[in-house]
Amino acid sequence: MDLPSTTLTQAVEALAGLPGVGRRTALRLALHLLKEPSAEVLNLSESLRRLATDIHFCRICHCVSDGEVCPICSSPKRNPAIVCVVENVQDVMAIENTQQYTGLYHVLGGVISPIDGVGIRDLNIESLLQRVKTGDPAPVEEVILALPTTMEGDTTNFYLNKQLQPLGVKVTMIARGVSIGDNLEYTDEITLGRSILNRVPFEA
Amino acid sequence: MDLPSTTLTQAVEALAGLPGVGRRTALRLALHLLKEPSAEVLNLSESLRRLATDIHFCRICHCVSDGEVCPICSSPKRNPAIVCVVENVQDVMAIENTQQYTGLYHVLGGVISPIDGVGIRDLNIESLLQRVKTGDPAPVEEVILALPTTMEGDTTNFYLNKQLQPLGVKVTMIARGVSIGDNLEYTDEITLGRSILNRVPFEA
Numbered sequence A, B: 001m002d003l004p005s006t007t008l009t010q011a012v013e014a015l016a017g018l019p020g021v022g023r024r025t026a027l028r029l030a031l032h033l034l035k036e037p038s039a040e041v042l043n044l045s046e047s048l049r050r051l052a053t054d055i056h057f058c059r060i061c062h063c064v065s066d067g068e069v070c071p072i073c074s075s076p077k078r079n080p081a082i083v084c085v086v087e088n089v090q091d092v093m094a095i096e097n098t099q100q101y102t103g104l105y106h107v108l109g110g111v112i113s114p115i116d117g118v119g120i121r122d123l124n125i126e127s128l129l130q131r132v133k134t135g136d137p138a139p140v141e142e143v144i145l146a147l148p149t150t151m152e153g154d155t156t157n158f159y160l161n162k163q164l165q166p167l168g169v170k171v172t173m174i175a176r177g178v179s180i181g182d183n184l185e186y187t188d189e190i191t192l193g194r195s196i197l198n199r200v201p202f203e204a
Helices: A006-015 A023-035 A038-053 A089-098 A125-134 A151-167 A189-197 B006-015 B023-035 B038-053 B089-098 B125-134 B151-167 B189-197
Strands: A079-086 A103-107 A142-145 A170-173 B079-086 B103-107 B142-145 B170-173
Touching: A006 A023, A006 B038, A023 B038, A023 B089, A038 B006, A038 B023, A038 B038, A079 A089, A079 A125, A089 A103, A089 B023, A103 A125, A103 A142, A125 A151, A142 A151, A151 A170, B006 B023, B079 B089, B079 B125, B089 B103, B103 B125, B103 B142, B125 B151, B142 B151, B151 B170
Parallel strands: A079 A103, A079 A142, A142 A170, B079 B103, B079 B142, B142 B170
Antiparallel strands: none
């Protein structure tokens, strides 16, 4: 598709590099932006520029951060003895949204997946083990594995547990079972079977 | 959702302003950009900035353009006596892609649609009539109506025809009928019915 403007062509090509955005969607986005007030477009442009230049990853938990250490790791209200291991930044936010967790995080940056070529060295595993071994910045008493309940997540859980157990830290994992609000009739067999095997004392 | 970085939050909010992009998709896009080389993100940012500052609309046909007059209107290879009226810039590109048209265009910027609050004054109709009346920048012999084959498109066609006929210009519209490659069995009744009524002499 030949566009009658090189400025537009370049914008379409750049937008088409976004995941899930093809050339047709990119053109629709670009033409939408043409109709917007230019202040809004400049704001978007500037926000993206800062994304490239101003953002850091926390040196402790590898979550996104404005500074060297993220607000969660530097908060005095959080319990640094508990570290929750998650796949990515989205998962940190999902757990933060529950408002049920007051410990710290460790973002692996993925899960072990030989099919996708993701090995142990591609993940932030060594820094997790160092955090537990050295007790720096704070001694760790418990590591919660909160990885996806997939084959790759389970593989990573298994590997992490094997590495963490010898360090004398308590290793736990998030509960798996029937989702709250779900009918048993529509719950998949594996989840339902495990939720019966892993039943817990009644709580009111 | 509280993000642990204000830079990221601002980028997500700006991206969520795009059509069809909610906060979740905006977060996914922003986190994708975080993983990209910063040169690519800066390129995207810069392309969008130029979209706000460098783009113009052709003063003759209202299509997007780098300069005051678009490459189509200023091309000596195009026939300025034929003007094709289309709804938007995408339609110019769709017709250009057919490589079957050598005249000029006139982008209305929409079609008459009282439900959406789009009236005659919101569209580039007056400038089309002026183009035909004054013969500036070139005398117009034929106006091809190539608006969508919807109720709104038909209403606009009807209005334009009524305005154009008294000016002594030939008014035509694009052919409607069975799509090429379609089976008659799956063609909707209205299209098939009209294609029989509007049959044309056989051409080999």
